[in-house]
Amino acid sequence: MTGIDPLRKLFRQISKQLTKSEVSDLKECITADQISASTLESLDKASAIFIELQNKGLIKHGDLQLLKDLLSEIQRHPLVETVERFERERKTERHQFGGTSRKRRNDDDDDSDDDRCRSTPNKKLHRFYETLLPVWAQKVKDENP
Structure with a gap:
């Protein structure tokens, strides 16, 4: 069984902390090359916007600069710090597990x-x-x- 993508969890965490007004401001920061106006109009949550940007390859694991830039544009610097913390944690996790993201094992796992x-x-x-x-x-x- 696979878990939810950590990046998607981050998107939801950020989205929950943004007001409707901030989501509108976020939409204004996005260019037509990033998301078409008609698509952007149909997206009502920040997480949906972030997922659309991820689907277009503009936000991805290892490159969250656009996400940080957008959050800075709407003056949500604590959320930029949240993204930076996420990046540090993922980098540490990749380092601990030989360059790839793997599930951590508990010492009490009774696998053979x-x-x-x-x-x-x-x-x-x-x-x-x-x-x-x-x-x-x-x-x-x-x-x-």
Whole structure:
């Protein structure tokens, strides 16, 4: 089961903190090259605007500058700080997990060792070595008494 995209959670968090007036101001900051006037008119929530910008590739993981710029334009600097904190947390998470975003494991997870391998090829390799190493070790032991 996959969870909700953290970026979408951020969009909703920001959207909940904006008034209708601020959403209108936000719409005024968006150019026609970013979102067409007819599409923009139909979007009534900030999160919908952000999702549309994400769908167009203008806001994405690793590049939230447009989001920060829009929030600055409507004078919502605490929300810019929220976005920056989100970026720092995601960067730290990617660093901790080897450059990709992965779910953190709890120490009390009772998965088998095989499930701790990060990908299917690693699981297969792990199983291969689990099987091969004892056989190889026994063969070396038998050949060198």
